[in-house]
Amino acid sequence: MxxxxxxxxxxxxxxxxxxxxxxxxxxxxxxxxxxxxxxxxxxxxxxxxxxxxxxxxxxxxxxxxxxxxxxxxxxxxxxxxxxxxxxxxxxxxxxxxxxxxxxxxxxxxxxxxxxxxxxxxxxxxxxxxxxxxxxxxxxxxxxxxxxxxxxxxxxxxxxxxxxxxxxxxxxxxxxxxxxxxxxxxxxxxxxxxxxxxxxxxxxxxxxxxxxxxxxxxxxxxxxxxxxxxxxxxxxxxxxxxxxxxxxxxxxxxxYQDHEEKMKKIQAIKDDFIAQVMELSDVRNNSGEAPHIASISFQGVRSEVLLHALEEKGIYVSSGSACSSNKPAISGTLKAIGLTKEYYDSTLRFSFCIFNTKEEVDYTVNCLRELLPILRRFTRK
The missing domain is CATH 3.40.640.10 (Type I PLP-dependent aspartate aminotransferase-like (Major domain))
Known part of the structure; x- marks a missing residue:
């Protein structure tokens, strides 16, 4: 998938x-x-x-x-x-x-x-x-x-x-x-x-x-x-x-049937956040926009988790795509007061009208499987 x-x-x-x-x-x-x-x-x-x-x-x-x-x-x-x-x-x-x-x-x-x-x-x-x-x-x-x-x-x-x-x-x-x-x-x-x-x-x-x-x-x-x-x-x-x-x-x-489109995207985001927050040691940084979820996974480097998800066919970002390939600390995460432990453990999941609940379920199941393994191998 x-x-x-x-x-x-x-x-x-x-x-x-x-x-x-x-x-x-x-x-x-x-x-x-x-x-x-x-x-x-x-x-x-x-x-x-x-x-x-x-x-x-x-x-x-x-x-x-x-x-x-x-x-x-x-x-x-x-x-x-x-x-x-x-x-x-x-x-x-x-x-x-x-x-x-x-x-x-x-x-x-x-x-x-x-x-x-x-x-x-x-x-x-x-x-x-x-x-x-x-x-x-x-x-x-x-x-x-x-x-x-x-x-x-x-x-x-x-x-x-x-x-x-x-x-x-x-x-x-x-x-x-x-x-x-x-x-x-x-x-x-x-x-x-x-x-x-x-x-x-x-x-x-x-x-x-x-x-x-x-x-x-x-x-x-x-x-x-x-x-x-x-x-x-x-x-x-x-x-x-x-x-x-x-x-x-x-x-x-x-902008055709705009309200319906946004309700669908919002529902996808809400479902994703509700499920992902059931996992251990995660933090939700998401604002009110219907299509963006920012989640910090304590004890796992964002780049490592990003590529682990990629191997499962799941594509996400470690921040802005324009800067996600650079080893820089996010000014946004600093500005909202996140502690250093979260600077390099945050992923952005962003949704659109083509996304489905099945994709959300699959992604959360993959996270549930990957996080314990990756945390075990995280360098202290």
Missing amino acids: EAYFDNGATTRVFPQVKDIVIEAMEEEYGNPSSMHMKGVKAEQYVKDAREIIAKSLKVDPKEIVFTSGGTESNNMALIGTAMANARKGKHIISTRIEHASVYNPLFFLEENGYEITYLPVDEHGVVDLEALEKAIRPDTILVSVMYVNNEIGAVQPVEEIGKIVKKKNPDTLFHVDAIQAYGKYHIYPRRLKIDLLSVSGHKIHGPKGIGFLYIKDKTKVHPLILGGGQQKGMRSGTENVPGIAGLGKAVQLI
Whole structure:
């Protein structure tokens, strides 16, 4: 049996997504900037996807900029906004539990004269709102907070954060990394006072290498990629038409019967946690997101357990997929106050609509079999 529980890293594409990607590659393969009919038909894919995405967010299609994925969207939101608004100030606020595609651009900005305030989180990974309010200053140009943490599934009070930001300084821009949240929640930027929103296609059963950045109209963002002026100069380069078409189809499908889909995923997660907590010496670090479970297995190195599960056909992650192949301590696990014994014994199980109860039962049975053996051989 096989159980793919690493959907926080990437997801299997919907069959309809595969079909439209192939169609855009084989049949309507024109350049969307070309004036002939092949170009016009290619451009229609881009327009259709932009409208589908805008409708899901209740925003204007012109506020959607297609990117190569979540990392580029976050870089554009942070570096592009900082560059465009440097005269207003050089102070940015974020948190201790952001994804590498946020904190590495922040390190870059820090090296280039910007001041970054990192907000603490509680033991559940939720940002300290009082600390946020105190941190906002007249020269604060941007607040960047992830909606759902990619390692533990902590959900931030985005609506409250937006209200605090705009009340304290209406000129401060609010960026949300929604890469693990979009498709799981209905997100309406105008209601939540979000100015910039990052999304990745391959987290919602769309293709890899495609994403978008919502940029509220009249928000100043300096483009990072210059060239032929595509997407109104915000992101030059020939559009990835097959990827964009696939992304549009994935958005359309993920929000069809959305409540039922999320109830199914939540039930899978709840069943998994209930069963795994019956095992000895385990700790549940999971937040409220419906698709992410973070479990620490005392006395077993996460990498060892990951590969032991892999041999059983079970695929999981030892944190963020973007950093799980590096021997670094998770900043998120440190930020929520986990003791050192758990830093290197934590796995992330992330679920999707294709997962089943049978996969959960199989995985827990394998854990029940493997843990005593691996603990016996753990080096002291």
